[in-house]
Amino acid sequence: MKFTLLQKDNKSKARAGEITTDHGTIQTPIFMPVGTVASVKGVHQRELRDDIDPDIILGNTYHLYLRPSTGILEEAGGLHKFMGWDRNILTDSGGYQVYSLSGNRKIKEEGVKFKSHIDGSNHFFTPENVMEIQRTIGADIIMAFDECTPYPCDYQYAKRSMHLTHRWLDRCISHLEKLPFKYGYSQSFFPIVQGSTYKDLRKQSAEYIASVGAEGNAIGGLSVGEPAEEMYEMAELVCDILPEDKPRYLMGVGTPINILENIALGVDMFDCVMPTRNARNGMLFTAHGTINIKNKKWENDFSPLDEMGITFVDTEYSKAYLRHLFAANEYLGKQIATIHNLGFYLWLVRTARERILAGDFQEWKTKMVQQMDKRL
Amino acid sequence: MKFTLLQKDNKSKARAGEITTDHGTIQTPIFMPVGTVASVKGVHQRELRDDIDPDIILGNTYHLYLRPSTGILEEAGGLHKFMGWDRNILTDSGGYQVYSLSGNRKIKEEGVKFKSHIDGSNHFFTPENVMEIQRTIGADIIMAFDECTPYPCDYQYAKRSMHLTHRWLDRCISHLEKLPFKYGYSQSFFPIVQGSTYKDLRKQSAEYIASVGAEGNAIGGLSVGEPAEEMYEMAELVCDILPEDKPRYLMGVGTPINILENIALGVDMFDCVMPTRNARNGMLFTAHGTINIKNKKWENDFSPLDEMGITFVDTEYSKAYLRHLFAANEYLGKQIATIHNLGFYLWLVRTARERILAGDFQEWKTKMVQQMDKRL
Ligand SMILES: [Zn+2]
Ligand SMILES: [Zn+2]
Numbered sequence: 001m002k003f004t005l006l007q008k009d010n011k012s013k014a015r016a017g018e019i020t021t022d023h024g025t026i027q028t029p030i031f032m033p034v035g036t037v038a039s040v041k042g043v044h045q046r047e048l049r050d051d052i053d054p055d056i057i058l059g060n061t062y063h064l065y066l067r068p069s070t071g072i073l074e075e076a077g078g079l080h081k082f083m084g085w086d087r088n089i090l091t092d093s094g095g096y097q098v099y100s101l102s103g104n105r106k107i108k109e110e111g112v113k114f115k116s117h118i119d120g121s122n123h124f125f126t127p128e129n130v131m132e133i134q135r136t137i138g139a140d141i142i143m144a145f146d147e148c149t150p151y152p153c154d155y156q157y158a159k160r161s162m163h164l165t166h167r168w169l170d171r172c173i174s175h176l177e178k179l180p181f182k183y184g185y186s187q188s189f190f191p192i193v194q195g196s197t198y199k200d201l202r203k204q205s206a207e208y209i210a211s212v213g214a215e216g217n218a219i220g221g222l223s224v225g226e227p228a229e230e231m232y233e234m235a236e237l238v239c240d241i242l243p244e245d246k247p248r249y250l251m252g253v254g255t256p257i258n259i260l261e262n263i264a265l266g267v268d269m270f271d272c273v274m275p276t277r278n279a280r281n282g283m284l285f286t287a288h289g290t291i292n293i294k295n296k297k298w299e300n301d302f303s304p305l306d307e308m309g310i311t312f313v314d315t316e317y318s319k320a321y322l323r324h325l326f327a328a329n330e331y332l333g334k335q336i337a338t339i340h341n342l343g344f345y346l347w348l349v350r351t352a353r354e355r356i357l358a359g360d361f362q363e364w365k366t367k368m369v370q371q372m373d374k375r376l
Numbered sequence: 377m378k379f380t381l382l383q384k385d386n387k388s389k390a391r392a393g394e395i396t397t398d399h400g401t402i403q404t405p406i407f408m409p410v411g412t413v414a415s416v417k418g419v420h421q422r423e424l425r426d427d428i429d430p431d432i433i434l435g436n437t438y439h440l441y442l443r444p445s446t447g448i449l450e451e452a453g454g455l456h457k458f459m460g461w462d463r464n465i466l467t468d469s470g471g472y473q474v475y476s477l478s479g480n481r482k483i484k485e486e487g488v489k490f491k492s493h494i495d496g497s498n499h500f501f502t503p504e505n506v507m508e509i510q511r512t513i514g515a516d517i518i519m520a521f522d523e524c525t526p527y528p529c530d531y532q533y534a535k536r537s538m539h540l541t542h543r544w545l546d547r548c549i550s551h552l553e554k555l556p557f558k559y560g561y562s563q564s565f566f567p568i569v570q571g572s573t574y575k576d577l578r579k580q581s582a583e584y585i586a587s588v589g590a591e592g593n594a595i596g597g598l599s600v601g602e603p604a605e606e607m608y609e610m611a612e613l614v615c616d617i618l619p620e621d622k623p624r625y626l627m628g629v630g631t632p633i634n635i636l637e638n639i640a641l642g643v644d645m646f647d648c649v650m651p652t653r654n655a656r657n658g659m660l661f662t663a664h665g666t667i668n669i670k671n672k673k674w675e676n677d678f679s680p681l682d683e684m685g686i687t688f689v690d691t692e693y694s695k696a697y698l699r700h701l702f703a704a705n706e707y708l709g710k711q712i713a714t715i716h717n718l719g720f721y722l723w724l725v726r727t728a729r730e731r732i733l734a735g736d737f738q739e740w741k742t743k744m745v746q747q748m749d750k751r752l
Contacts, residue, residue, distance in 0.1 A: 039708045068700040324444040
């Protein structure tokens, strides 16, 4: 992987860059649509590629490990071939999903025991086997196995957990040294900063993570329920410590406003289920605020879904039609809303990048944040 | 509407023709995908138009009347504008759906009382108001309000019901004379032959329907559970009576084999939920038989979905990938299977047409029927 920093904004800490991997170029800042189980829900690969057009998507190790299973993915020659996606893929480490199985998992020094949400079968994730699983899935960027603390989290727990994450990181790195690439292309490894919302822990963790000299670095444990201001404070503190010449990935963030604010703090990469999950609930993000398309007020609004026309759905369908599809529980409604939201998120990061390169990011960001903070 | 009979097969009763309406040309034989509630489930209008490419689709009056409602469709300027489909549309009369509400409907001379499956509210369909509703929905071809008898059906009931259908037909026709077109384009009216599986009733009904001189004629009450041989016998008997210079529409039929057999008997138009409904259950129709993609045997079959490559899904996705999407209950699986099946049905009728025009339909049909009668 090669990261080129092309431009630093002079009124904020925003950056425009370019990551190059064996599966092509990723222009940053980037938003990565979430394709949990080898599919961005309701979106054809063709639409993802030609209409939404991200340089990279995300897959979830926990889900892919269970279904279709590591064995099938290996037989297929990796996730890219299995799902028919030849651009970049990043996989998370499975940790986040495993911790969400609250009653059904147990964290120990060695790793995490958990029960499958599908059939209740027992499984064990360790830093070592998660590296092996991610090697087999074959993403271009793979993530360290960490513990993601909940919010709120008491100081002592957050501190112990952070050190566990650091020890696991060492195990990930040593184990990866023994694992060759499986499919003829490289895979880059990103460690993850933890430390909850405690400044001293975040600083300590960022310094530790920076010290391992990885090809890129991630910030975890945010967007888990804390106020946005705390998220921004932690992200800024960590970005200031992480090396400038490596991409920075803020995991699981967020709303369009969160994304712009974090770009301004120096974050380069984002992923979040919000545009896709909220779409399936009838919530649309637009440059002028959010729309709940289920509201009766759209029933006879025959104007285009979004006059910006970022993706084909914005002009091919009307608000009244989409409202009807949701009222009638027609899946096409979820498909349309998903393409709209992902199209909008990608437009947002592409435009942020253009503004950084043009030198007027900060003004544009201020205007957009104000504009988007509305319900239509 | 103009119907041109282009070619009659000389070894069967198959015909190739062309229907021209204000929304374009329909090349027959044709299969009409079912878009129940202003959406072919899981299929974008763009895919329907560019990939599946039917000249006409079907909408269901019962569903559209309830949701989005006749009022909204009128405000939109008709169903074409509402859903963004500028080719032909045919609407059924709502009768079939209403009779399916077994406990919740009552048939009288005046019409049918029924309760909405959505909210239990009371409604009343009559030949007159169903013509009004269909005028408002605005399909290019609208259907008579008939009673569709179940199978089996005793002779006396079938006879009484047939005469009721005939009396309702007279009321539909007189009422339509008072109803101008709403949106500046023509709407053609098709009456429906009933008579269950009784030859004398079918003959009597076909003669009555032929006598009204409509622009096209339909055969109803088949594919309701009777053996295929009885369906073919009734279809042939009726086609032989219906005028040759008008299109013939066999309602609700059927499997790919049913379609080819009925084309051979002189049917020009078909609709059926089978390709779409079965797709959502993981059943694929192919030129070499049917596939249950949920079977474990496809788990590691990384070959293309269908080497025929009729639509993009056939070559973009593998059998193993589609099997995985069904196993993981990912909606994209249903979307892929639906496009595949509809693409195949449209390929089937287009190829039948080519063979009729080329003069070797009968040989091709015999080979295809044999080939498709398999489980892969
Ligand atoms: Zn530590
Ligand atoms: Zn009669």
